[in-house]
Amino acid sequence: MYDVVILGAGPAGLTAAIYAARARLRTLVVTGPMVGGQISQTDQVDNYPGFPEELTGLELSERFRKQAERFGAEFLEADATGVDFSGRPLKVEVKDTMIEARSVVIATGSVNRKLGVPGEDRLLGHGVFVCATCDAALYEDQRVVVVGGGDSAIQEALDLAKFADEVTIVHRRGELRACACLKARAEENPKIRLSLNTIVEEIIGGQRVEAVRLRNLVSGEVTVKETEGVLIAIGWEPNTSILRGQLSLDDGGFVVANGVKTSVEGVYVAGDLVDRVYRQVVTSCGSGCMAAIEAERYLAGGLGAE
Amino acid sequence: MPVVVEFWHDKCPYCKKIEPAVKQLPSILGDKASIVRINVLESKENRRLAISRGVMGTPTFKVYSCGREVGEVVGMETLEHLKEKVEAIVNGADKCLGGSTPLEPSGINHV
Numbered sequence: 260m261y262d263v264v265i266l267g268a269g270p271a272g273l274t275a276a277i278y279a280a281r282a283r284l285r286t287l288v289v290t291g292p293m294v295g296g297q298i299s300q301t302d303q304v305d306n307y308p309g310f311p312e313e314l315t316g317l318e319l320s321e322r323f324r325k326q327a328e329r330f331g332a333e334f335l336e337a338d339a340t341g342v343d344f345s346g347r348p349l350k351v352e353v354k355d356t357m358i359e360a361r362s363v364v365i366a367t368g369s370v371n372r373k374l375g376v377p378g379e380d381r382l383l384g385h386g387v388f389v390c391a392t393c394d395a396a397l398y399e400d401q402r403v404v405v406v407g408g409g410d411s412a413i414q415e416a417l418d419l420a421k422f423a424d425e426v427t428i429v430h431r432r433g434e435l436r437a438c439a440c441l442k443a444r445a446e447e448n449p450k451i452r453l454s455l456n457t458i459v460e461e462i463i464g465g466q467r468v469e470a471v472r473l474r475n476l477v478s479g480e481v482t483v484k485e486t487e488g489v490l491i492a493i494g495w496e497p498n499t500s501i502l503r504g505q506l507s508l509d510d511g512g513f514v515v516a517n518g519v520k521t522s523v524e525g526v527y528v529a530g531d532l533v534d535r536v537y538r539q540v541v542t543s544c545g546s547g548c549m550a551a552i553e554a555e556r557y558l559a560g561g562l563g564a565e
Numbered sequence: 566m567p568v569v570v571e572f573w574h575d576k577c578p579y580c581k582k583i584e585p586a587v588k589q590l591p592s593i594l595g596d597k598a599s600i601v602r603i604n605v606l607e608s609k610e611n612r613r614l615a616i617s618r619g620v621m622g623t624p625t626f627k628v629y630s631c632g633r634e635v636g637e638v639v640g641m642e643t644l645e646h647l648k649e650k651v652e653a654i655v656n657g658a659d660k661c662l663g664g665s666t667p668l669e670p671s672g673i674n675h676v
Binding site: 292293294295299300316317336384385386388392393394396397398399400401422467488 | 574576577578579581582605606609612613615616619620621622623639640641643
């Protein structure tokens with residue numbers, strides 16, 4: 260049995276691991292898909308204090324991990340597939356294995372929101388993609404449809420326009436939500452065009468993306484637009500599907516929490532799950548620390564045993 | 566001899582994560598296959614080659630035998646899975662699939 264099982268290995272989860280392990284609690288991190296989480300996809304981290312030199316998200320994540328391991332935290336590179344918080348000990352399921360815990364810190368972060376249209380899942384990795392930094396170069400001289408109208412969508416469209424021939428931003432509203440400076444850059448870029456008041460109804464293709472079916476919400480007109488790529492940037496949503504039925508979640512899928520405390524004693528949340536506003540590495544580290552300290556106090560009270 | 570080609574670039578976090586496994590591939594595969602890495606950010610030629618081979622994300626591993634693609638592994642894999650999958654494809658590609666010219670990609674870095 261572990262004293263603390265941490266779900267997620269982004270800045271919040273890894274900081275919780277550092278604090279918990281250093282407090283001599285037997286600590287396991289179930290990492291999920293990627294140690295480092297979202298920050299590992301960032302090429303340059305300029306605003307994490309204490310690192311005036313160039314720093315990539317991957318390097319920072321590795322440092323967090325090493326620091327946690329130094330104090331004896333264990334790592335399981337796998338996805339948690341379920342939880343059972345109905346009794347004691349608390350239980351975390353990883354495939355067929357049940358892991359027992361006296362306390363749990365949930366720092367599973369957020370995942371890319373999906374469109375939920377036909378073709379999206381089937382063609383993911385075959386023309387449907389979510390990260391321009393990763394894949395933009397592979398759309399050189401080709402056409403890409405970017406779905407979304409926020410900052411990240413426009414930033415991704417600008418990144419893509421360095422390589423692609425034609426970038427079409429498809430946004431369901433009449434105006435982009437992105438900040439004025441990004442909007443201006445997109446409008447000035449000759450490769451970028453806008454399709455406003457428009458939604459994607461289907462992504463079409465056999466082995467790979469060939470076209471999208473678009474509907475104009477004002478005129479009702481339906482068109483099929485040929486394209487080699489579809490980048491989906493319609494925001495993030497909390498990665499809490501395995502918690503459904505175990506913890507109170509609000510309409511947006513966020514865990515209902517008081518600070519880092521959830522509705523179940525001994526179960527804490529940290530990182531993006533408790534932060535809809537700042538979503539920085541340093542704020543995630545902060546709530547990861549808070550969750551671990553709460554877990555430590557809870558366990559010190561003699562609670563968490565059977 | 567089959568060729569394992571990794572399409573990657575230095576800003577791709579998954580490529581970095583999987584690098585330790587890639588470095589082990591030569592010793593695992595021995596003289597059964599050679600391995601080349603193509604950095605798609607390095608040159609336009611490399612990008613054209615990747616795009617023409619149907620690569621749509623990094624990392625993508627493709628195995629060629631006698632110039633024909635015999636299998637691929639796309640996206641992030643655990644280190645163990647990558648080794649297993651590549652080895653299985655290479656073992657299955659033992660037989661020459663045709664008389665076509667072996668792939669000789671340009672701008673490659675041998676591991």
